[in-house]
Amino acid sequence: MRVAHMTTTAARALPDEYTLDHLDHLESEAIHIFREVAGEFERPVILFSGGKDSVVMVHLALKAFAPAALPFTLLHVDTGHNFPEVLDYRDATVDRLGVRLVVAHVQDYIDDGRLRERPDGTRNPLQTVPLLDAIEAGKFDAVFGGGRRDEEKARAKERVFSLRDSFGAWDPRRQRPELWDLYNGKHAPGEHVRVFPLSNWTELDVWRYIEREEIALPDLYYAHEREVFGRDGMWLAPGEWGGPKTGEEVQTRTVRYRTVGDMSCTGAVDSDATDVAGVIIELAASRLTERGATRADDRMSEAAMEDRKKQGYF
Amino acid sequence: MTTTHAITTPAITTPAITTHDSEAPVTVADELLAPPRRHELLRLATAGSVDDGKSTLVGRLLYDTKSVLADQLDAVERVSRERGLDAADLALLTDGLRAEREQGITIDVAYRYFSTATRSYVLADTPGHVQYTRNMVTGASTAELALILIDARHGVVEQTRRHLAVTGLLGVRHVAVAVNKMDLVDWSQQRFDDIVAEFARHATRFGIEDVVAVPVSALFGDNVVDRSDRAAWYTGPTLLEHLEAVPVGTDPSAQPLRMPVQFVIRPQSAQHPDYRGYAGRLASGVVRPGDEVVVLPGGGRTTIAGIDRARADGSVESLDVAFAPQSVVLRLTDDIDVSRGDLIAAADEPSLTTRDLSGTVAVLSERPLRQRDRVLLRVGTRTVRALVDDIVDQLDIATMEQRTAPDGLALNAIGRVRIRLADDIAVDDYRALRRTGAFLLIDEADGSTLAAGMADAPDRNAGEGI
Numbered sequence: 001m002r003v004a005h006m007t008t009t010a011a012r013a014l015p016d017e018y019t020l021d022h023l024d025h026l027e028s029e030a031i032h033i034f035r036e037v038a039g040e041f042e043r044p045v046i047l048f049s050g051g052k053d054s055v056v057m058v059h060l061a062l063k064a065f066a067p068a069a070l071p072f073t074l075l076h077v078d079t080g081h082n083f084p085e086v087l088d089y090r091d092a093t094v095d096r097l098g099v100r101l102v103v104a105h106v107q108d109y110i111d112d113g114r115l116r117e118r119p120d121g122t123r124n125p126l127q128t129v130p131l132l133d134a135i136e137a138g139k140f141d142a143v144f145g146g147g148r149r150d151e152e153k154a155r156a157k158e159r160v161f162s163l164r165d166s167f168g169a170w171d172p173r174r175q176r177p178e179l180w181d182l183y184n185g186k187h188a189p190g191e192h193v194r195v196f197p198l199s200n201w202t203e204l205d206v207w208r209y210i211e212r213e214e215i216a217l218p219d220l221y222y223a224h225e226r227e228v229f230g231r232d233g234m235w236l237a238p239g240e241w242g243g244p245k246t247g248e249e250v251q252t253r254t255v256r257y258r259t260v261g262d263m264s265c266t267g268a269v270d271s272d273a274t275d276v277a278g279v280i281i282e283l284a285a286s287r288l289t290e291r292g293a294t295r296a297d298d299r300m301s302e303a304a305m306e307d308r309k310k311q312g313y314f
Numbered sequence: 315m316t317t318t319h320a321i322t323t324p325a326i327t328t329p330a331i332t333t334h335d336s337e338a339p340v341t342v343a344d345e346l347l348a349p350p351r352r353h354e355l356l357r358l359a360t361a362g363s364v365d366d367g368k369s370t371l372v373g374r375l376l377y378d379t380k381s382v383l384a385d386q387l388d389a390v391e392r393v394s395r396e397r398g399l400d401a402a403d404l405a406l407l408t409d410g411l412r413a414e415r416e417q418g419i420t421i422d423v424a425y426r427y428f429s430t431a432t433r434s435y436v437l438a439d440t441p442g443h444v445q446y447t448r449n450m451v452t453g454a455s456t457a458e459l460a461l462i463l464i465d466a467r468h469g470v471v472e473q474t475r476r477h478l479a480v481t482g483l484l485g486v487r488h489v490a491v492a493v494n495k496m497d498l499v500d501w502s503q504q505r506f507d508d509i510v511a512e513f514a515r516h517a518t519r520f521g522i523e524d525v526v527a528v529p530v531s532a533l534f535g536d537n538v539v540d541r542s543d544r545a546a547w548y549t550g551p552t553l554l555e556h557l558e559a560v561p562v563g564t565d566p567s568a569q570p571l572r573m574p575v576q577f578v579i580r581p582q583s584a585q586h587p588d589y590r591g592y593a594g595r596l597a598s599g600v601v602r603p604g605d606e607v608v609v610l611p612g613g614g615r616t617t618i619a620g621i622d623r624a625r626a627d628g629s630v631e632s633l634d635v636a637f638a639p640q641s642v643v644l645r646l647t648d649d650i651d652v653s654r655g656d657l658i659a660a661a662d663e664p665s666l667t668t669r670d671l672s673g674t675v676a677v678l679s680e681r682p683l684r685q686r687d688r689v690l691l692r693v694g695t696r697t698v699r700a701l702v703d704d705i706v707d708q709l710d711i712a713t714m715e716q717r718t719a720p721d722g723l724a725l726n727a728i729g730r731v732r733i734r735l736a737d738d739i740a741v742d743d744y745r746a747l748r749r750t751g752a753f754l755l756i757d758e759a760d761g762s763t764l765a766a767g768m769a770d771a772p773d774r775n776a777g778e779g780i
Contacts, residue, residue, distance in 0.1 A: 014565055015565060015567065018567060019354070019563065020355075020563075020639070020640070021352045021353055021354075022353045022433075024640070025355045026355075027641075028641040029639075032594075032641050035593050035595075036576060039576050039577045039695065059626075063626075063628070064641070066622075066624035067579070067622075067624075067630045068579050069583070149425045149427070153424075156425055157423070157424045157425075176763045177448060177452040177763055177766070179456075180456060180748070180749060180752045181456075182692055182753075184754060184763050186761025186762075188760065188761065202429070202434075204429070205434070212626075214626060215626075
């Protein structure tokens with residue numbers, strides 16, 4: 001006798017007809033979260049950039065309330081350096097769904113001096129102030145974000161319902177324990193709750209779901225020819241934001257984007273994946289996380305994301 | 315309890331890992347493009363005492379399933395070198411916050427993800443020392459399996475008994491025991507057997523149904539994912555092999571229907587002028603059109619007219635059957651008053667409706683729970699005002715002895731309470747139906763979550779059935 005295998009009636013497999021695929025589990029969980037927010041909050045808003053995670057969020061929200069219309073407003077913080085094709089996609093989506101979109105412009109803040117351009121040209125960290133102002137102006141009490149816990153170490157500790165004070169700040173030590181599927185959305189006036197319906201999804205789950213549901217994305221998620229230049233081991237696209245500098249040589253390559261953010265710090269990867277199936281194959285073979293591969297802002301320091309979250313970032 | 319030798323081990327298959335290894339991209343792609351008919355999801359929670367090597371074990375699980383990618387590993391190796399370590403400290407993979415890295419501790423529950431060809435895993439990584447009860451209760455609340463670590467040198471210690479008690483209390487059905495640091499006891503079979511025998515005794519006491527123990531060295535990777543050749547005497551599964559084989563889920567057809575109503579869907583559009591549906595996620599059971607249901611706590615009886623779910627294109631399809639934990643919209647035959655906070659339940663096996671609730675709570679807040687406290691109680695989608703009528707006792711979870719609690723229940727304490735409610739609720743015995751037997755106590759003033767609760771069986775409850 002070596003090993004304790006105390007067996008029991010519990011060790012029975014589930015009948016096939018009542019087994020769910022893990023994508024069905026994740027979808028059901030996300031739909032439950034959207035409905036909880038609709039039931040508990042007065043003015044929810046979905047952060048919608050046209051990026052794949054926000055597109056999947058809107059898709060799930062539509063499914064949660066069908067056949068009724070989406071009961072949420074959309075909010076986008078435009079850095080002024082967004083990819084034009086992503087903005088086109090955003091606007092087409094808003095038209096198609098007939099929903100309300102609020103856009104906060106980082107450029108407005110730079111123009112009137114409330115924010116200053118950074119020496120490195122990236123505007124990602126500058127989004128926080130316009131975001132908080134838009135939340136306050138819109139009196140939004142729940143803000144859906146597409147953040148996933150697999151993205152980054154500080155995000156691994158994020159709750160599905162994440163309480164923020166009136167400065168939008170995230171205090172990891174003040175987070176509420178989250179048990180079962182009983183989400184506690186209680187908050188004081190001036191506070192709001194960030195809600196992350198995709199918390200338990202991985203990048204691969206998102207792509208498999210996009211494939212299964214045949215969700216259309218902006219074209220730059222798939223391989224295309226683009227003029228790029230190399231910086232910090234990434235392919236960046238030239239644009240009004242300030243690249244390339246002298247000595248950085250522009251060349252045409254076949255690339256795609258794994259994330260879509262500010263052009264100044266979102267890099268493309270070499271790719272031949274022209275469709276979802278190709279992307280999934282490529283991801284499975286990838287040796288880098290999506291943020292490590294394509295987000296310069298997360299490379300700044302070991303605690304870069306934690307620091308930005310504490311200041312009210314997404 | 316007698317322990318038996320691998321008589322009824324579930325069929326062990328060699329796990330085919332979904333790898334990120336660039337050397338074998340073709341195999342990987344083939345696996346992904348031809349996934350099993352259903353790719354299952356297993357939620358598990360870890361528990362271990364200080365220095366059991368839990369972070370290292372979780373790091374090992376991620377590393378050996380190729381869930382750690384090159385940039386994450388580079389960062390870990392760089393920091394390990396800076397600290398003068400010879401090998402990469404895999405614990406660094408999981409300690410997410412700056413304070414944790416600086417102090418070398420884990421503060422909060424963190425969630426990790428890894429997958430194999432057959433399953434996806436959501437792992438709640440719960441710290442073993444600071445606020446262990448609060449964190450473990452949180453992690454265990456959604457887990458189907460608890461992974462408990464034991465240091466082979468120290469064996470079953472008081473913390474282990476606490477972890478078992480919380481696991482049993484939260485109704486986690488499966489326990490995997492990793493007897494870690496086997497390298498430090500020369501892979502002694504006797505040592506392993508002694509620990510397993512003692513663990514089994516406690517597990518039985520706490521009502522744990524299913525336990526499998528594996529001798530491992532997380533530091534060197536023995537028996538975590540890859541089989542070790544250091545313990546020829548061990549013929550059971552590796553840790554991951556066990557995680558791949560343990561049955562997941564509860565058979566919904568063995569439980570009565572419960573669906574807390576989250577939201578009323580009323581499009582009031584030209585296309586759907588009179589549509590009225592009740593949106594929710596099935597907490598338990600199976601539902602079909604024509605089924606008789608009761609809407610609680612009101613008690614109105616009706617039948618299911620239809621079950622709706624959105625297709626990918628946004629149109630709505632009607633289903634012949636839905637089961638837990640699916641999210642659906644139910645339409646009812648009769649026009650009765652139903653709103654958020656109500657529970658749709660099987661008419662022949664309804665929940666208990668009561669204004670007096672007794673149950674066990676775990677206190678999660680710095681603010682202690684005292685007799686006469688006025689709080690909010692949340693069960694399902696319903697929130698009602700509540701008064702803590704009595705703190706019956708406090709449970710010493712190391713000894714399972716009950717003692718009085720004249721000063722109330724402090725942070726991390728577990729005890730039994732009686733609660734008086736301002737309004738009716740529908741509730742189940744937590745041990746039978748986890749989702750509808752669980753409740754929260756919430757601070758009315760600042761909205762913080764004070765305690766997690768598990769309702770007693772109706773015969774211990776003072777309320778009357780309907």
